[in-house]
Amino acid sequence: MSVRYLTAKLAQQIDEELMNAAGAFSLDQLMELAGLACAQTLAKVYHKEKYSRVLVCCGPGNQGGDGLVAARHLGMFGYKPVIYMPKPGSKDIYKRLQVQCTNMEIPTLEPSMSLDSLRDALSSSDIILDAIFGFSFKGPVRAPFDSAFPLLTSSKLPIVSVDIPSGWDVEKGNAAGIGLEPDVLISLTAPKEGVKEFRGRHFLGGRFVPKIMEKKFQLNLPEYPGFNQITELPPLDSSQKL
Amino acid sequence: MSVRYLTAKLAQQIDEELMNAAGAFSLDQLMELAGLACAQTLAKVYHKEKYSRVLVCCGPGNQGGDGLVAARHLGMFGYKPVIYMPKPGSKDIYKRLQVQCTNMEIPTLEPSMSLDSLRDALSSSDIILDAIFGFSFKGPVRAPFDSAFPLLTSSKLPIVSVDIPSGWDVEKGNAAGIGLEPDVLISLTAPKEGVKEFRGRHFLGGRFVPKIMEKKFQLNLPEYPGFNQITELPPLDSSQKL
Secondary structure (H helix, E strand, C coil): CCCCCECHHHHHHHHHHHHCCCCCCCHHHHHHHHHHHHHHHHHHHCCCCCCCCEEEEECCCHHHHHHHHHHHHHHHHCCCCEEECCCCCCCHHHHHHHHHHHHCCCCECCCCCCHHHHHHHHHCCCEEEEECCCCCCCCCCCCCHHHHHHHHHHCCCCEEEECCCCCCECCCECCCCCCCCCCEEEEECCCEHHHCCCCCEEEEECCCCCHHHHHHCCCCCCCCCCCCCEEECCCCCCCCCC | CCCCCECHHHHHHHHHHHHCCCCCCCHHHHHHHHHHHHHHHHHHHCCCCCCCCEEEEECCCHHHHHHHHHHHHHHHHCCCCEEECCCCCCCHHHHHHHHHHHHCCCCECCCCCCHHHHHHHHHCCCEEEEECCCCCCCCCCCCCHHHHHHHHHHCCCCEEEECCCCCCECCCECCCCCCCCCCEEEEECCCEHHHCCCCCEEEEECCCCCHHHHHHCCCCCCCCCCCCCEEECCCCCCCCCC
């Protein structure tokens, strides 16, 4: 049995059930484990000796929160992250996560910065962590991300995307061609339908799905090795590739 | 510079600063990372092929919360934990953590169980995770733990203790001789003065101390390897041993 790829609706439902009275998780818990998995994936593929300067790009929603957690852990691992969060989310948790980053001496770029400043930031980065849009993204890509995306792409820096590459449709992938094209993807909880054809290295994190929920939704999650928080999914067979 | 061993007062102060407005961490976050580190330490030393049946002993305070988080992660790792929590804490977070364990099909022993039942539980366990008392413990050991301790000890099962072995004084260690004698210790945040002479394998977890706080309190924390959440402290020199 291979892993189940989630529709947008199912991803939403699982997210809700994890945090309702039956699932009993707090957002803080899930975000901590998700962000840790993101940081560990980046660190597993891109070593800090060569890729220390990480531009952590955060959107205004929970995906951005995962990015802030990842930035902090990357700081712990010895990377030099810088946060690009032009539309800071309003939830209290994002503010707390940002304070935690500040306490790790991780700078945040001025939200109202110009595109030139973003270009400068990219030219002093080795890699991008894309935590801009997640599985609740509905296009189109709005300002300032509509102008930022082409800069991120043209930087030619490697991109690690969180859960669903930013700009992709959760089910149709990058059919519209407006999304980022990451080298590495870290799916959270379970992969989404839209990344079924993703050709880069693909990891899974969010090792918190309770057994009863895994059974209920027939997720067929892969084994995680030992006590790791991430596991790499097998590459697509060439026969499956387009 | 070697790692700083904390007094009870300093441990308390650091704990408070992590969670006040300046530190900005929630208890959920810290407990998640602490509990994960505890589970990973046990899994690193005691492989599930031989030590799958873990009796996770939880006290009524935050230490017990760490134990519940550890139990859940151990379940994720493929162990078969059972929770012994005869004095369930009243905080909402403990209730949520326990629901999360139930959803992982981890049983909790009846809190009012007899000592005979505890003896039975021990005889069907391979190892003990001791998350009973933490750094705010002030003796004496009260019921039902006063009767439970001798059973845990006489079981001869290996014991992994969280932060400070239960019954030990945070600064004076097991001078009074009433505490458990673990084989493995996982200190959290930074080790406490009372475990300076601990002779078993000693790990450190809680990789969340922000740089500004590490400097302020001159903790001289050891390096963690790569993106690991635990690090093993070097064994005591024979010259340092009693």
